[in-house]
Amino acid sequence: MEQLIEELKTHLIEELNLEELTPSDIDADAPLFGDGLGLDSIDALEIILILERYYGIKLHNTAEAKPIFHSVKTLAEYIAKHRP
Template sequence: MEQLVKELKQHLIEELNLEEITVDDIDTDAPLFGDGLGLDSIDALEVILILEKYYGVKLSNSAEAKPIFYSVRTLAEYIEKNKK
């Protein structure tokens, strides 16, 4: 799980062009949107693409995205449960 968390943080940095941020700067349990990492709705679309591109995971229902997209940890847990 720790390896997945680290890998996920790296993908977020690369795909969202967060050049000034390192893997260590991202708190695994901090919110991704709003006060935490400060991502927005366009970034959410990129996160969906990261899940599909690197992990083969698709969100079946966009209504379920909010709790899944809360933090890096909740994303990693969702990937663990749903990757092919």
């Protein structure tokens, strides 16, 4: 799981243009949106693309995304359970 979390952090930094951050700067338990990493709705769309591109996961119901997108850890847990 730790390897998946680190890989996910790297994808987030690259795909969301967070070049000022390193994977160690991102707390896996911190919220991705709001007071945590400070991502916005456009970033959420990019995360959906990350799930599809790198992990083969398609979210069919965007309403289910909120709890999945809470933190890097919740994203990694979802990927681990749903990766084809």
